[in-house]
Amino acid sequence: MPFGNTHNQMKMNYSAEQEYPDLSKHNNHMAKVLTPAIYDRLRSKQTPSGFTLDDVIQTGVDNPGHPFIMTVGCVAGDEETYEVFKELLDPVIEDRHGGYKPSDKHKTDLNPDNLKGGDDLDPNYVLSSRVRTGRSIRGFCLPPHCSRGERRMVEKLSNEALDSLTGDLKGKYYALKNMTDAEQQQLIDDHFLFDKPVSPLLLASGMARDWPDARGIWHNDNKTFLVWVNEEDHLRVISMQKGGNMKEVFNRFCTGLTKIESLFKEKGHEFMWNEHLGYVLTCPSNLGTGLRAGVHMKLPNMSKHAKFEEVLKRLRLQKRGTGGVDTAAVGGVFDISNADRLGFSEVELVQMVVDGVKLLTEMEKRLEKGQSIDDLIPAQK
Amino acid sequence: MVFALVLVLSCLHWLIFLFLCSAEYPDLRKHNNCMASHLTPAIYAKLCDKATPNGFTLDQAIQTGVDNPGHPFIKTVGMVAGDEESYEVFGDLLDPVITERHNGYDPRTMKHPTDLDASKIHSGQFDERYVLSSRVRTGRSIRGLSLPPACTRAERREVERVVIDALSGLKGDLTGRYYSLTQMTEKEQQQLIDDHFLFDKPVSPLLTCSGMARDWPDARGIWHNNEKTFLIWVNEEDHTRVISMEKGGNMKRVFERFCRGLKEVERLIQERGWEFMWNERLGYILTCPSNLGTGLRAGVHVKLPLLSKDPRFSKILDNLRLQKRGTGGVDTAAVGGTFDISNLDRLGHSEVQLVQTVIDGVNYLVECEKKLEKGQDIKVPPPIKQFK
Numbered sequence: 010m011p012f013g014n015t016h017n018q019m020k021m022n023y024s025a026e027q028e029y030p031d032l033s034k035h036n037n038h039m040a041k042v043l044t045p046a047i048y049d050r051l052r053s054k055q056t057p058s059g060f061t062l063d064d065v066i067q068t069g070v071d072n073p074g075h076p077f078i079m080t081v082g083c084v085a086g087d088e089e090t091y092e093v094f095k096e097l098l099d100p101v102i103e104d105r106h107g108g109y110k111p112s113d114k115h116k117t118d119l120n121p122d123n124l125k126g127g128d129d130l131d132p133n134y135v136l137s138s139r140v141r142t143g144r145s146i147r148g149f150c151l152p153p154h155c156s157r158g159e160r161r162m163v164e165k166l167s168n169e170a171l172d173s174l175t176g177d178l179k180g181k182y183y184a185l186k187n188m189t190d191a192e193q194q195q196l197i198d199d200h201f202l203f204d205k206p207v208s209p210l211l212l213a214s215g216m217a218r219d220w221p222d223a224r225g226i227w228h229n230d231n232k233t234f235l236v237w238v239n240e241e242d243h244l245r246v247i248s249m250q251k252g253g254n255m256k257e258v259f260n261r262f263c264t265g266l267t268k269i270e271s272l273f274k275e276k277g278h279e280f281m282w283n284e285h286l287g288y289v290l291t292c293p294s295n296l297g298t299g300l301r302a303g304v305h306m307k308l309p310n311m312s313k314h315a316k317f318e319e320v321l322k323r324l325r326l327q328k329r330g331t332g333g334v335d336t337a338a339v340g341g342v343f344d345i346s347n348a349d350r351l352g353f354s355e356v357e358l359v360q361m362v363v364d365g366v367k368l369l370t371e372m373e374k375r376l377e378k379g380q381s382i383d384d385l386i387p388a389q390k
Numbered sequence: 391m392v393f394a395l396v397l398v399l400s401c402l403h404w405l406i407f408l409f410l411c412s413a414e415y416p417d418l419r420k421h422n423n424c425m426a427s428h429l430t431p432a433i434y435a436k437l438c439d440k441a442t443p444n445g446f447t448l449d450q451a452i453q454t455g456v457d458n459p460g461h462p463f464i465k466t467v468g469m470v471a472g473d474e475e476s477y478e479v480f481g482d483l484l485d486p487v488i489t490e491r492h493n494g495y496d497p498r499t500m501k502h503p504t505d506l507d508a509s510k511i512h513s514g515q516f517d518e519r520y521v522l523s524s525r526v527r528t529g530r531s532i533r534g535l536s537l538p539p540a541c542t543r544a545e546r547r548e549v550e551r552v553v554i555d556a557l558s559g560l561k562g563d564l565t566g567r568y569y570s571l572t573q574m575t576e577k578e579q580q581q582l583i584d585d586h587f588l589f590d591k592p593v594s595p596l597l598t599c600s601g602m603a604r605d606w607p608d609a610r611g612i613w614h615n616n617e618k619t620f621l622i623w624v625n626e627e628d629h630t631r632v633i634s635m636e637k638g639g640n641m642k643r644v645f646e647r648f649c650r651g652l653k654e655v656e657r658l659i660q661e662r663g664w665e666f667m668w669n670e671r672l673g674y675i676l677t678c679p680s681n682l683g684t685g686l687r688a689g690v691h692v693k694l695p696l697l698s699k700d701p702r703f704s705k706i707l708d709n710l711r712l713q714k715r716g717t718g719g720v721d722t723a724a725v726g727g728t729f730d731i732s733n734l735d736r737l738g739h740s741e742v743q744l745v746q747t748v749i750d751g752v753n754y755l756v757e758c759e760k761k762l763e764k765g766q767d768i769k770v771p772p773p774i775k776q777f778k
Binding site: 018019020022023024028029030032055063067070071156157158161186212213216217219220222312 | 413414415417434444445449451453456457535540541542543544545547548572598599603605606608621
């Protein structure tokens with residue numbers, strides 16, 4: 010049952026100028042692209058499920074952004090959003106994903122054999138390795154727009170698929186609304202539990218409605234493969250382990266994802282994917298691979314070096330604190346991951362992380378010994 | 391035969407509908423709010439595909455109550471109106487919610503009295519050794535424009551335009567000016583904070599989940615008269631919130647200004663072809679069902695250090711149809727024995743009746759405080775008759 014949509018009917022009684030949002034104090038990708046003319050052309054449209062332009066941009070209107078951090082400022086409510094509102098979303102995607110054009114094709118490669126090396130990241134520096142992505146089930150609206158019935162169906166279908174996993178992927182689902190106190194504590198201790206979002210960026214998009222209905226966490230018995238259900242996307246899939254064996258992490262990631270996809274297909278469902286945008290997710294920033302491969306590594310010296318940011322930029326990597334996005338580094342330990350999502354395959358991105366982490370480790374070792382790293386500074390990838 | 395077939399088919403249709411809707415029915419098992427108490431699966435099935443002429447749906451109306459299960463002790467309302475028609479289209483749910491929230495007022499059979507004749511008030515001057523300030527507030531909605539949970543940006547801007555245009559026509563002691571939230575200078579902002587006039591983007595999830603904070607701070611603002619005794623909030627939780635206040639205990643004058651100001655604003659918007667949302671069964675229509683009827687909260691800040699420690703305090707307030715809050719307003723604690731005391735009721739009694747109830751009640755409380763000061767005993771008054 011499509012979710013109700015109020016606003017389009019009333020809006021058309023007013024001119025585009027009267028409805029156009031005040032973006033004069035805004036700094037996000039949506040605000041940069043959305044001219045009054047584009048607003049005028051798109052405002053009468055809606056996707057087949059009723060998602061409108063104002064629904065797309067609400068989070069960007071409500072959250073003007075930050076002078077230094079450029080947020081995306083728009084979300085998709087379903088797969089068709091990216092078609093119906095392409096006039097807005099194509100330039101946003103181009104801006105966010107390093108010049109990715111509407112005519113470009115995205116390559117998907119989930120064959121872990123194509124990754125060179127990655128099983129030998131120095132454990133003296135690399136504390137843990139992790140790869141995450143998201144997947145959306147075709148035919149269902151995305152978290153900003155889905156009805157309770159749709160969200161519950163996503164949960165049900167995901168559970169059926171995950172229940173069928175075997176071997177080292179065999180695991181169990183913990184629904185947020187049914188878990189016991191003991192289960193909850195264990196999930197917190199394992200750093201697996203996700204909570205209702207507090208970020209206004211997420212809340213303003215509508216993805217936290219009806220919390221915690223149909224939300225949950227699945228993980229395998231080994232605690233190395235984890236799936237979040239109905240958080241910011243239909244599914245977030247995470248492979249992780251302590252130490253520096255990124256190859257093993259990526260192997261499990263690809264095997265698990267491929268297996269889950271085939272289980273969905275057996276039941277007549279598939280993931281949202283197309284040749285141009287790759288895997289389709291709620292936030293335009295996660296299109297393509299939706300992949301973030303990263304490590305927690307010790308870089309107490311490198312992080313104080315004047316060229317740290319420049320090196321990361323050239324390696325196409327980004328740093329975060331160990332709490333994840335928007336957190337600070339603690340004790341010189343950083344979360345280092347790929348900056349790109351779209352326009353590179355999964356293998357290519359993980360390769361960049363593996364190669365980049367190796368180089369950073371070399372640099373850290375040199376700096377420890379008081380040696381220069383000038384000859385190691387890489388060219389822009 | 392045909393009749394039987396039609397009957398079977400419509401039952402089947404209803405059953406299929408019930409089945410489809412049951413997949414959508416919210417999980418309210420851990421909920422304690424008025425909406426959750428009355429939203430049965432059958433009512434949900436009946437209303438789930440309906441929408442007001444503006445397109446506001448049941449799911450939108452109840453979203454705040456689904457997202458905020460409530461508290462075992464405090465029963466919130468758990469739903470909002472998106473427009474005037476919500477109260478009709480979703481009447482099967484809203485009517486019982488209203489009856490529960492408003493102590494037995496039945497909107498299907500009863501009429502709400504409106505009375506803004508301040509001359510009927512008596513004994514409206516409090517002992518200022520006890521009563522520090524007096525205040526009356528209400529809300530008004532502009533007919534024909536959607537309410538804050540549902541309004542578009544253009545509608546909200548239209549509300550702002552209509553209201554400030556009308557307010558610019560106020561004269562005498564009501565002459566004042568408007569401060570738009572998007573345009574105020576830092577100096578103006580600081581002054582409004584110092585005057586305790588400034589309102590900020592709501593943080594309460596009860597409010598934000600209803601959608602009323604969208605596009606903040608677009609088309610929001612504060613108007614007040616030069617004397618700072620008459621204040622209007624534009625596009626916060628309602629189209630307008632109207633406040634009359636002053637230091638000291640002259641509640642009669644506060645209410646007189648309140649009525650005069652409201653009537654003058656109403657006249658000014660009518661001159662321009664607009665009117666307030668009002669009807670005989672629900673009185674003034676506002677976003678939250680708890681504010682229907684008069685939408686009126688008349689209150690004082692009053693020092694009751696001894697009475698507030700007496701175990702009979704709550705019962706006395708109850709019987710007088712009063713409620714206490716801290717001096718920061720709803721959900722705050724009292725400081726130094728000073729309380730915010732106001733009327734409990736909103737619907738089914740007129741403005742004059744409610745303000746008189748507050749006046750009589752506060753006078754009684756002050757008498758109790760004086761008696762306790764002298765070491766005399768106090769009595770719990772008999773309960774004021776309700777219509778239940």
